[in-house]
Amino acid sequence: MAPKQKTRNPELIPGVRKVSRSQMYHKRGLWAIKAKNGGKFPVHAKQETLAAVEEKPPKFYPADDIKKPLSNKRTAKPTKLRASVTPGTVLIILTGRFKGKRVVFLKQLTSGLLLVTGPYKVNGVPLRRVNQTYVIGTSTKVDISGVDVSKFDDKYFGKKVEKKKKKGETEFFEADKQEKNTLPAEKKDDQKAVDALLLKALEAVPDLKAYLGARFSLKAGTKPHELVF
């Protein structure tokens, strides 16, 4: 800590200071400043004040006073990631159709959700978004330095907006069924591209592929609060 600054004029009791006005003048060296400046105290050149703009009275006054809503300058940030969840970590998904699956974490999207992949060949989990709260972060890490995930964002995963077509009711059902079932080839290629590099990294560690292929479950006698993940 810096030493306390010396006060030139300590307060002896509330309202009474030690040094008089003229003594303070001398102490502060105002005489020396004046002498340097040729007898007068140096003054800043006056700043030009802009001429006051004439405000015209408004043409219209509203009948009632409307309250202005308070300004909101809040910018939403993506959720803070737990320390255990870093790119390349193996996560255990806890809810949904993939519950219990062990999965590789790729990156956090701008919405805050985690981008995750099985890899698909290993455990059937595709490139998918997952919420951090429904996930356990293990301490097992995979090297994903070679994987390029820059093209994936929330829009990639959003529902496709279909243009509304006017059709008769009977035709409506048939056409819909044909459109929804297949996954576009582009997405399959993306999956393969991401997984190819990942699989190489996985095969470098013995048993890691089998580990990701198995589901996590609690067995008799295991105490979750005592488990180290």
Add this chain to the structure above:
Amino acid sequence: MPFKRFVEIGRVALVNYGEDYGKLVVIVDVIDQNRALVDSPDMVRSQMNFKRLSLTDIKIDIKRVPKKKVLVAAMEAADVKGKWEKSSWGRKLIVQKRRASLNDFDRFKLMIAKIKKAGVVRQELAKLKKETAS
């Protein structure tokens, strides 16, 4: 039936309650009917109730309330750490600690290893059964 582990100066004990839980300490003096003065190379000498101590088989040769340096030298001479880690009680504690610190991946690898081992044992057993049957 007779007691084999006595509370005496130089008796090594394991702390089984409190903030020093799990530490090996040496009884350096007896304060009264319930308390002992206890010391260890990595702690400040302090009193402890006998109820918090579990006596071990290990005993070192020291005089009443030795200086820390003397105590440390005596513990090295008697190789307390080595004896403890070789004893079955000490080995059990080490295994317990290792199991508790296993990672999720480690637990998976352990499961695979157990299954493999069981498979090998079963095969050998089947061979032996075949031999005795024939």
